[in-house]
Amino acid sequence: MIRITPYGAAGEVTGSAYMLETDAATVLIDFGMFQGDKDDDARNVVPGAVHRATVNAVLLTHGHLDHAGRLPVLIRDGYRGPIYCTHATRDIAEIILNDAAHIQESDYERKQRRAQRSGRKLSRYDVPLFDHEDVEQALSQMVIIEYGGTLSVATGVQAVFHDAGHLLGSASVELRIQDADRERIVVFSGDVGPQNLPFLHDPEPPRKADVVVLESTYGDRDHRSLEETLREFQQIIVDAIEQNGKIFIPSFAIGRVQQMMFHIAELVRDRRIPAIPIFLDSPMAIRANAVYRKHTELFDTESSQLVEGGQLLHDLRSIRVCVTADESKAINDEQGPFIVIAGSGMCTAGRIMHHIRNSISDPTSHFVIVGYQARGSLGRKLVDGAPGVKIMGEYHNVRAQIHTLGGFSAHAGQTELLDWFGAVAQSGVSSLLLTHGEDRARKPLRDKVQERFGVSAFLPTYSEHCEV
Ligand SMILES: [Zn+2]
Structure with missing residues (x-):
């Protein structure tokens, strides 16, 4: 039995x-x-x-x-x-x-x-x-x-x-x-x-x-194909650069962040986008990166070659890592264009909340939703086209551009x-x-x-x- x-x-x-x-x-x-x-x-x-x-x-x-x-x-x-x-x-x-x-x-x-x-x-x-x-x-x-x-x-x-x-x-x-x-x-x-x-x-x-x-x-x-998704992602970045806009990617710290870094590196390597500043604004993701570095033996052939030859690091040369809260806050004073990757992935907590509060009403800002958004989460409200959102007790009109990319599952x-x-x-x-x-x-x-x-x-x- x-x-x-x-x-x-x-x-x-x-x-x-x-x-x-x-x-x-x-x-x-x-x-x-x-x-x-x-x-x-x-x-x-x-x-x-x-x-x-x-x-x-x-x-x-x-x-x-x-x-x-x-x-x-x-x-x-x-x-x-x-x-x-x-x-x-x-x-x-x-x-x-x-x-x-x-x-x-x-x-x-x-x-x-x-x-x-x-x-x-x-x-x-x-x-x-x-x-x-x-x-x-x-x-x-x-x-x-x-x-x-x-x-x-x-x-x-x-x-x-x-x-x-x-x-x-x-x-x-x-x-x-x-x-x-x-x-x-x-x-x-x-x-x-x-x-x-x-x-x-x-x-x-x-x-x-x-x-x-x-x-x-x-x-x-089936998901939308990866190539189609990458083209869409590239276009968002190109548009944002033209507007000197800011791009925010709410991401779960383990797996998703590394995946998005890989795709950004790919676009830079293929000269589809220039190497604009990328802020990795997540202490948990920084810890997760260390786990990835420790387990390169698990990488597939393509990633192993990119890592061993130093190509991936070169493609991500514009990355800036924000460990402390002050480093995170300092992003507010930066001029676009730039990309911020921050948690949490469903906009329910974490540093992304501050970025939403500061930029959700700015029409030149872009929020790129790349992961699953559970019912009731703030991320889901953005995906569903809410005209305004409440963050830490304050109401904010949504004027930023919200993009949902389903192909990075x-x-x-x-x-x-x-x-x-x-x-x-x-x-x-x-x-x-x-x-x-x-x-x-x-x-x-x-x-x-x-x-x-x-x-x-x-x-x-x-x-x-x-x-x-
Ligand atoms: Zn899982």
Whole structure:
């Protein structure tokens, strides 16, 4: 018997967590945070069934918060077993989980101050989900696994990590499971990257599986092509230069920032844009750059050559790094044209907020939205064409030019997901579970899979057991 139960990312894109049970072992694959909703704190817990189970091992596909963010909560719940992941995933998780702990703690302090002023008591949901100590403990339990190596992770369960091409160190996890007298292979895709993402290798799907759990974030559509997106991006920069305008790119610090730096370098190298000043205004992105520099062994051939020959550094010669708040504020006094890359990616916090406040009413300023914008976020309001936005209590008219570029996604589009699945489908997949996607994305993917491969996919809901 093999039983798979999702505790997140079932019909939605955040909170990835799966419990896999055999007669001899229980393992978790990812234990991520729910994000984007006010009520999420109440969901970011260890579900009763996981709490009651004896978890033998955790396998982490990559370091994004929606895949790793509940690990410190699991630690607080008493888990002391191994957390298997690649070296780069560990390094990225260290930055992301510490940042999350910091946000948790400062939110708590703010709530405390507010409660003191109003003479009210805090509820049990107001306490931080975890702190830096829980994060340190989680990191100390991480066991590094290399791509392609086979490792016994629990009784009767062997794991192989394959490059998923989504984020530095990201993996699809293949589990070889001893089930009664036979071996069965269960594959968790993790987040699958698109083709040609800067720095990363293209995804390498496993060749053989009986059961596949596949993400479906963009199961309903293909992205605009990279070349078209780059042309659009180039035009925005050229227009801004003509107006002596300022270009702001709200970016998530890990993965997206490096991707955007790569594309800017590419445009400069090909003389499609001049080397105008670029401000990297994100301490977290600067830390993430160090992780990229540490793991050049993971780069694809093109990026390795650009880095080794010094070409990339040369193309990015106009970059200026803003570590301190004063350095960030000093950008206000600069004359355009220039580019600012700052967090957060959905304009919900971070240094981008100050830039929005200062420049959103300036018609020569450009905001380039390159990532997913959750409902309710300020970034989403800009994308949806809001005439004005409220920032730190003040109302600002939106007069800047807002551009949305959909082609820089770090997720595979529909065709790429089908190709990824096609590589394993021929080996005789008997069960397919579609997760990590809203129904409007996973239903069309289910239909395409049925049509092309004759496999009926199952769309599990939260805590729904799937016996495979
Ligand atoms: Zn991810």
